[in-house]
Amino acid sequence: MGNPKAFINIARKEAGYRPVFERINDFGEVEQTLNREDRKLQASRCMDCGIPFCHWACPLGNKMPEWQDLIYKGKWKEGLEVLHETNNFPEFTGRICPAPCEKSCVLALQDAPVTIRENEAAVTEVAFIEGMIKAQPPKTRTGKKVAVIGSGPAGLAAAQQLNRKGHSVTVFEKDKGLGGLLRYGIPNFKLNKNVIDRRMALLVEEGIEFRTGVEVGKDIAGKDIMKDFDAVCIAIGAGQPRDIQPEGRKLKGIHFAMDFLSQQNQLLTGEEVPEKNIINAKDKHVLVIGGGDTGSDCVGTSVRQGAVKVTQIEILPQPPVGKNPATPWPNQFPQILKTSSSHLEGCERRWSLNTVAFKGENGKLTEVIVEEVEWAKDETGRMQMKSTGKTETIKADLVFLALGFVHPVQEGLLTELGVKFDARGNVATDAAGQSSVAKVFATGDAAIGASLVVKAIALGRKVAEDIHKIL
Secondary structure (H helix, E strand, C coil): CCCCHHHHCCEEEEEECCCHHHHHHCCCCEEEECCHHHHHHHHHHCCCCCCCCHHHHHCCCCCCHHHHHHHHHCCCCCHHHHHHHCCCHHHHHHHHCCCCHHHHHHHHHHHCCCHHHHHHHHHHHHHHHCCCCCCCCCCCCCCCCEEEEEHHHHHHHHHHHHHCCCCEEEEEECCCCCCCHHHHHCCCCCCCCCHHHHHHHHHHCCCCEEEEECCCCEEEEHHHHHHHHCCEEEEECCEEEEECCCCCCCCEEEEEEHHHHHHHHHCCCCCCCCCCHHCCCCCCCEEEECCCCCHHHHHHHHHHHCCCEEEEEEEECCCCCCCCCCCCCCCCCCCCCCCCCCCCCEEEECCCCEEEEEEEECCCEEEEEEEEEEEEEECCCCCCEEEEEECCCEEEEEEEECCCCCCCCCHHHHHHHHHCCCCCCCCCCCCCECCCCCCCCECHHHHHHHCCCCHHHHHHHHHHHHHHHHH
16 A cells, blocks of 8 residues: 555545536447546555455455555556456446445445546556557467357456467357447447457457357257367356236337347447337437336436436335445445436436336327335335335336346257256356356356346356366
């Protein structure tokens, strides 16, 4: 710790967002950056705690105190190297991770944790700009071949780690672009796709083969993949969206959130989308059902498309602001009210509302009936929902269902391979990430259900080590 009093003398300073009136007119990244001197000062606030809860809370086990100190001392290259020891893609997590490290920072007790996430993005940007990040192809090859199915964060992390071990890795991606949810699920205003492209170029230079527009189990039979490769790693994510079935569910104008978000990203990158399939919020009343990050992304995208009004509802009660005794520091992620950049752009947010029915005219959605609900603990301490009978009508031309995901899509590849599923419908794996089928492994959301990008990277790294040991 270079400055033992920095956490006392230097206040937390966030980079903040671009002005609302400016950013809602484009899909550029909303988050700004601090200059290098300010960033060094922010890094100096790290206290190098005796028990680094930040390190403990990070699924990747990033060594926050070490690289914060290196940034403070101006040793950006060394800081990046320490970061890369545990994290393949800090430029991704530095932008979109919810930062469990910051929530567990000791300074979070005073609501002023170290700006770890922003520091991570900053050190990576400096490294790319100054040419510190270079391809690291293996010096020798083992002769073993591994197929990675899916190019999301878990698949990419597994592919890079296996490739660096000397195995020949081929990544199969059903979409035209690489990155999985990074490319198609996260709006450009949170993650510019050039950030993905520059990393993909390095992975190609390192010797990984990418085959896009190829859906294994459809375009290529699973049995052929099994025959041609020594190991197969399933990293297809948890793509089965959670649905609801109120009256009127089949009216036109009701869409899954990811269909809307992925389509907008396709349009921005010039991919062809049939005119009849385009979902556009311009001049429409939009209702987002689901209060999480995906719902927030629908809000921001709808605002940019020119929606008349955007409303976001959540069936759960509104969480407290600032602190929540029910999720104490540091061992639980704080369940508190989160206000995203999209919420600040114009959105009515409401809680404890259950969707009762969709109403429409001539087959098209016009309004949604919602009911106020109450929550109370039962005798076991579990929260139970209670109907109040109080209903109201919300005008809506478009509804986006942002209710999360239940498990990976099972039809096609997974059923063809014959892998077993766990009680939640995910690919069942043992401690080494191996499925019930010999030489078939699963990682990321396909194995544990929908989770964080940072956890997906961690699981991708782990399964790569497991596959390497077996090979």
